[in-house]
Structure formats: C-alpha cells, structure tokens
Amino acid sequence: MNRREGEGCPRRNADAVQDRDASANPSSPVIAAFKVFQQELDTKHDKYERLVKISRDVTIESKRTIFLLHRVTSVPNAEDILNEADVKLDAVRQKIGQIAEELRGEDIFQFHRAFTAGIQEYVEAVSFLHYIRHRSLISLEEINARLVFMTTEKGSAEALQPGGQVLTFQVTPSDYLLGVADLTGELMRMCISSVGNGDIDTPFQLSQFLRQIHDGFSYIGNTGPYEVSKKLHTLRQSLGKVEDACYALRVRGSEIPKHMLADVFSSRTTLLDPEEGVV
C-alpha cells in the first residue's frame, strides 16, 4: 500500500510551481483521477479482506471435519461420524458459496491467493471422506459438481426458481493437486492409528493407494506449481512410514501381539525419521 501523493517524483516537482494551484484545487482532473483510483483500490482490498476471512472459516471448519474423520478407526459405528462429517462439509460448502458470490463478475486470479488455503483444506477434507467411504480418490469433476449454488430471491435453495441464477465455484487444478498432496499426510495418520486399533488390512490398501498417488505426482515432477515439490518430499516420507508399517505387520507381525504393535510403531517412526525420504 504505497502512498499515492507527494512521493517526490522528479518530473512532477519540476512543475511544482505551476501545479501548486492544481494541487490545492480538489477538482483538478489529476486529483479527481486519483480519487477514482483510491475508490477502486479500496473496493478491491476490501473484497480481498472479506475473502480472506471467509477462507479462514473454511479452513477451520475443514480441519475440524478432518479431525472428526480420524475417529472412524476407533469407533465401531462409523456411519454416525460420516453423517456428521457430511453435515459439516455442507456448512463448508455454504461458505464456499459466499466466496463464489464475492467473486461474481471478478477476475478470480486476482483474488486467488486469498481463498486458496481454504479451498485446499476443503479438497483435503472432502477427498478424505470420499476415501473412507469408497476407498478411491475423488475426481476434480466430482468436487466441482457439488459446488453448484442456486441463488434465488430468498437465497440458496435446491428447487430451480424461475429467475434464479446458478452460481458455480470451480476448484482450480493446482488447488486440487495441493489438496490431494495434503490428503496423503492424513491417510498416513489414519494408517498408523488403524494399526494401533488392530486393523491390519487398511495399511496394505493405503500403501498401494499412496504409491499410486506418489507415482502420479512424480509424473508432474517440477512442471506444476512450486508448492508441489515441497509436498512431494512430504509425500515420500508419508509413503515411507506407511510402507514401514506394512513391513512391520507382514514380516514381524507374527512375533508381536496386536496390542503391542502401536508401541513398535511409535519407537520405529521416531528412530527412522532422519532416514526417511530415501524410497
């Protein structure tokens, strides 16, 4: 936010004598033009600020949904938790509808940095829920299909009212990628906790799933957004932890009683941390 007046531009002050009357006169065309600029910029900054606030709400609610979803491994009745998570994610979608409303008629890439964090967290949460239900990766089209908002005169309703508008929010491919990269960290946590609860099938499924995601990211390499390389490094560590869990179960599983397995993992992951990343 730079100062717009009196910055001491050499060319301007060489005409200072002639301009002094103009700068004292608030209706000169220069001052009037700057007032218009000021209003435009203030409006833009205010919109950016509103988007940041909504995005923070989206981030917090998505994170709480993810914490909720982590509990499915330790509770016998997973359906309640999944339904509760659905409700929470619907609330998050309402917030994303507000983002879409703010962006109506705007260049979304001017405001992208305001809401990108929230959208990545949302992608992480909704793909985590999808994986728990279907053991597969949700696609970008499926995510975007649920971010359709009907605006009627009274607000968002499901019936298509005559005169109602359809507002969609398109998650960009880069946000989708980064959200999926964060998902892998959550899947790794789910794997370790499911082992601690005695579930010895999930780690192997997760190991294959994460391996496929890792291969996909390796195809992208360094052609994607710059955050991808950092997340690829974290992804390799997560994949390593999951594969170590599978190794401990398969090779050493016969030696160790189930309720001691979590002890093995807590000590192994702390010992192996400096060496992970070499796949």
Next chain:
Amino acid sequence: MNRREGEGCPRRNADAVQDRDASANPSSPVIAAFKVFQQELDTKHDKYERLVKISRDVTIESKRTIFLLHRVTSVPNAEDILNEADVKLDAVRQKIGQIAEELRGEDIFQFHRAFTAGIQEYVEAVSFLHYIRHRSLISLEEINARLVFMTTEKLDPKGSAEALQPGGQVLTFQVTPSDYLLGVADLTGELMRMCISSVGNGDIDTPFQLSQFLRQIHDGFSYIGNTGPYEVSKKLHTLRQSLGKVEDACYALRVRGSEIPKHMLADVFSSRTTLLDPEEGVV
C-alpha cells in the same frame, strides 16, 4: 491442533485389551473428559479467530487513517483532514470496544498475539494525529483514557460516553506498554515520510522540529536497549535509518538550501536517499 485420540501412547496401548470396551463406550470417563477438553479448546480457538478478524479490521482502518493524515502537508486546509481522521479513529475505537467485549473475563495474554498488530497500528495512527495537532508525543495514559466503553442494558457500546448510566458497565481496554512502544517505533517511520513530503511541498520548518523529536525518541529507545520486547531491536535499527534520513534532509536544507531553489529540493532528496541507503544506520 494435535489429534487427541489414538496417538499411540505406549502406556495406553499396553492396556488396550481392557480398554477396548472403554474406547467403544462413549460414556467412559476418559472419553467424557476429552469431550470437555474439546469444547474448551474449540471455544478458545473460536474466540482467538474472532479476535484476529477484528484486529485485521483495526489494522486496515488505522492504516487508511495514516494515509489520510499524510495528506495534511499538501492541502492548505488541514482541519478538514484532521476532523475526518477523528471520525475514522472513532470507528476504530468501536472495533477495539468489540475486542474488549470478547476479552471480558479472559486472560488477555492468552489472546495477546491475536490483536497486538491491530493495537500497534492504532497506537501509530492516534499518536500521528496527536503529533500533527500538538507537536508532542501522546502518552500511554492518554491513549488508554480514550479506550473506555460504556455498556448499557441495550448492549450498545458507546465510545467514550460521558454520562454514566445506572446499571451500565464500564469496559476499558488497556494498551500494554510493549504495544505502545512498538506503535511509537512505527510512528517514527511515518514521521520520516511526513518530513520528506513537507520538504517537497516547500515547508522548511517541519524537518528541524522532526529532527529534534525523532532524536529524543531515539534516545529513549536507546535507554531501553535490549531489555524490551524482542521486536524493539529490529525497530530500533529502522528508527536509526529514519532519523538519518531526517537529519540528511535538515543538512540539505541548512547547508545547501541557499544554493537550490525550493521546487528542486525534492529532486535532491529523491536522489540523495537512494544513494545513501546502504550507508544509513551509522549514526
């Protein structure tokens, strides 16, 4: 935000066989205790988040007030701008009243980091306005005296209302001394800008007043040295640079002022400050 369940604590899982019934039973005392913790922490985090949002509004409005105040040097009628700035700062005080309402009954130092940026910007704005009017530094007591809010039964916080309503409560917001210090340090940067722009507008008295004023503030900060908050040392460095720029402006005016016509002075400063930037900081 760490996961609270199933983290794999060795001692807990050694009793996993006995506990398996307990973990499946949602009314076990352990689960119940954790639910209470969850609600407490969620409430605290939600309050922190609301404070961050209010603080961002305070910061933005204070910054806009400062931009407004910078225009007093280029406009003949300063009173309009000062009154407009007063109105804006009253709006900022309303927001600070909301912060005070959120902090009612809480340990303010648990939430201090949420609102400290906004309060520093507010201190910067209100001390800038005070300097333009009175050519002196506003004191912490004066700042706190204006942050008194009356809450009546209608829950209408009135900023600095003078009548005391029966049954109304008085809510005060105390700016901490460290926030005051850091706000004053930021003020010096704005004063340096005001000095350069006033020279560009032909005012040759302000730089000398500012030079003395900033020198006194700098001496005060040097007394504090490294005993204050850790941000003070970084701001002290910036303060030295600002002081250097102001003193260079005074030098150019006094020693070389007779050589240069007024409307060329600003050119001299634009070129001089860019040349001298790497050397500043050596006072």
